[in-house]
Each structure stands twice: as structure tokens, then as C-alpha cells.
Amino acid sequence: MFDWIQPYLPPVNSISYYILRGTLTFLLVAVAARAISIIIRRAFLSNAQLLRHNLSERRRTTLRALVSSLTNGLAILISLFLILGMFVQPSALFTFLGLFSAGLGFSARPYVSDFLGGITLLFEDQFALGDKVEIGDRQVVGCVERISLRMTYIRGESGELWLVPNGDIRTIRNFTRGKWSPASIKLTVPTTKLDETMVVLHQIISDPGDDVIETPEIISEDGEIGAVTTTITLKVKARYSMAPAVRERLITQLQAALTEHHVLAADENRE
Numbered sequence: 476m477f478d479w480i481q482p483y484l485p486p487v488n489s490i491s492y493y494i495l496r497g498t499l500t501f502l503l504v505a506v507a508a509r510a511i512s513i514i515i516r517r518a519f520l521s522n523a524q525l526l527r528h529n530l531s532e533r534r535r536t537t538l539r540a541l542v543s544s545l546t547n548g549l550a551i552l553i554s555l556f557l558i559l560g561m562f563v564q565p566s567a568l569f570t571f572l573g574l575f576s577a578g579l580g581f582s583a584r585p586y587v588s589d590f591l592g593g594i595t596l597l598f599e600d601q602f603a604l605g606d607k608v609e610i611g612d613r614q615v616v617g618c619v620e621r622i623s624l625r626m627t628y629i630r631g632e633s634g635e636l637w638l639v640p641n642g643d644i645r646t647i648r649n650f651t652r653g654k655w656s657p658a659s660i661k662l663t664v665p666t667t668k669l670d671e672t673m674v675v676l677h678q679i680i681s682d683p684g685d686d687v688i689e690t691p692e693i694i695s696e697d698g699e700i701g702a703v704t705t706t707i708t709l710k711v712k713a714r715y716s717m718a719p720a721v722r723e724r725l726i727t728q729l730q731a732a733l734t735e736h737h738v739l740a741a742d743e744n745r746e
Contacts (some may be wrong), residue, residue: 501554512545530599533603537622541597544624548590585642586625590639592626602649610639611646655688656718658711660725666705668738675732676709679725686717 547624556572562731602608602619608618608629615637621628627644629637664672673693680691692710697704709729 497554500557500617502657504550504554504557507550509546533605537603538597540622541593541624544593548624553572553651585640589625589640592644593622595629596622596641600642601647602651606649606651608650609648610637610644611648611711613637613639615639653710653715656715656727658687658710658713658721660709660722660729662709662733663704664707664708664727664733664738666701668705668736669700669705670736671736672707672733675729675736675738676707678732679728680709683711684721684724686714686721688712690715745746 490578507610521523556583572704604619604622607618609618610629615629615631617629617631619627620636622632627641629639631637662672676693680693683691689712691712694704694710696708699707709725711721711725730739
């Protein structure tokens with residue numbers, strides 16, 4: 476059926492024959508890896524829907540990156556083994572694989588640990604692309620830009636790029652998944668005006684805004700009333716990432732109300 480193509484093929488057992496065969500093998504394995512990658516991604520998404528887990532777009536992007544990295548690595552390994560099988564007898568190939576695995580386990584233990592860490596990230600939703608995290612063991616803080624099977628790329632707060640091996644990730648602090656952000660305010664007021672200050676603070680916390688998740692607390696951190704001035708802390712929990720806007724709004728309201736009640740003088744400081 477394919478006799479017409481025989482004249483265009485290189486002679487059997489020639490160098491060009493093995494090059495052509497190896498190239499075709501690699502292409503077939505690459506196509507198969509691509510198909511397996513798509514199947515695995517759809518299986519993850521279907522499983523998440525069955526378990527009623529709503530995957531965010533960041534998590535979907537992270538899964539795509541990790542699955543692609545995994546299937547690409549497997550495709551390369553399988554291609555190498557198939558190509559070696561053209562030149563080596565199966566029994567000798569299995570012996571070589573056994574020795575290679577033993578040597579790899581001892582000499583490349585950190586790399587194996589990195590790949591296993593990448594597989595762990597595939598199944599556990601610890602962080603995703605775009606999340607702001609802190610890797611506790613490495614004291615690295617920044618936003619996750621890329622995740623591969625071996626490395627996690629984090630853009631630091633000063634613009635630097637951190638390359639963290641997945642095997643070194645033990646303790647993770649995920650800022651993006653926090654439920655609230657602190658927006659507390661400290662006030663230093665004259666002790667003689669403490670009663671007026673408390674009235675103003677209670678008026679403010681009665682309607683702190685929709686971006687404050689619970690009623691603010693009025694506390695004194697040192698528990699002391701000074702002879703001249705007293706420091707009071709308004710403890711506020713804002714919705715995550717809304718702390719700057721909440722603090723700015725409350726400071727403006729406090730300044731206006733305290734000035735109206737003649738609590739703040741021109742030479743007094745407010746934090």
C-alpha cells in the first residue's frame with residue numbers, strides 16, 4: 476500500500492534512517508503528550524465540578540502550566556527511551572534504566588525533590604498564578620509569575636525575580652487569600668478631651684462602611700491614661716486589600732469630627 480514511498484525513504488540501518496525514525500517517534504510522542512495533557516486538565520475540571528469546587532481562573536491557569544510541564548517532561552523521557560531502544564537490546568535497556576534510576580536517586584536527589592514538589596502543587600491548591608505569597612523557608616515575598624514542575628518564579632516587591640525550587644517550598648504565607656486586612660488608627664488626644672473623643676469614636680464606628688467586615692473596637696494598647704495626652708487605638712478590620720482606602724476615609728472623618736468638637740488643636744499630632 477505504501478510502496479510508492481519506499482524510494483524516498485533512506486536505507487534501513489543507515490544514519491539518516493535512524494534520524495528519521497527518531498524524529499517521527501518524538502513527534503508522535505509529543506502529539507500523544509498534548510492529547511494526554513488536555514484529557515488530564517478536563518478530568519481535573521470535571522472532578523472539581525463533581526465535588527462542587529469552584530476553581531478560580533488563576534487556579535485553572537496554574538493547573539494548565541503544571542500539567543503541560545509534567546506531560547512535556549514525560550514526553551521527553553519516553554522519546555529518549557524509545558530512541559535508545561533502536562540501538563540497545565530490551566534486556567540491556569532495562570538494566571541501564573535500573574542503574575540510571577539508582578544513580579539518579581543518589582546524585583540528583585534535590586532535582587527529584589523539586590519535581591515531586593511540583594506534582595504536589597498540581598494536586599494541592601496552595602497558591603496560584605498572581606497570588607502574593609511569602610515562602611517562609613526562603614523569606615521570599617512577591618507575586619507568583621510562573622509555576623513549572625521544578626521551579627516557581629516569584630516577582631519580588633523590589634522588582635527582582637526569585638527562582639524558588641519546588642522542593643524548598645515548605646511554609647507558604649498566602650496574602651491574596653486573606654479574609655481581611657488591618658486598618659487600625661491611633662489617636663493621641665488631650666486627656667481633658669477624652670470624653671468628647673469617645674463620643675466621636677462611637678459615632679464613627681456606628682457606621683464604618685460596607686468595606687469594614689465587623690464593628691471596630693476602641694482600645695488602649697498600653698492601658699494608661701496620661702496626665703497630658705492619651706493614646707487610643709481604633710482597631711479596624713477591612714475587607715482584604717481595602718485597608719488603605721478604609722484608613723484614609725476614617726482618618727478624614729475623624730479629623731473633621733474631632734475638629735468640630737474642638738478636640739484637636741493645631742499643635743497636636745494624629746497618626
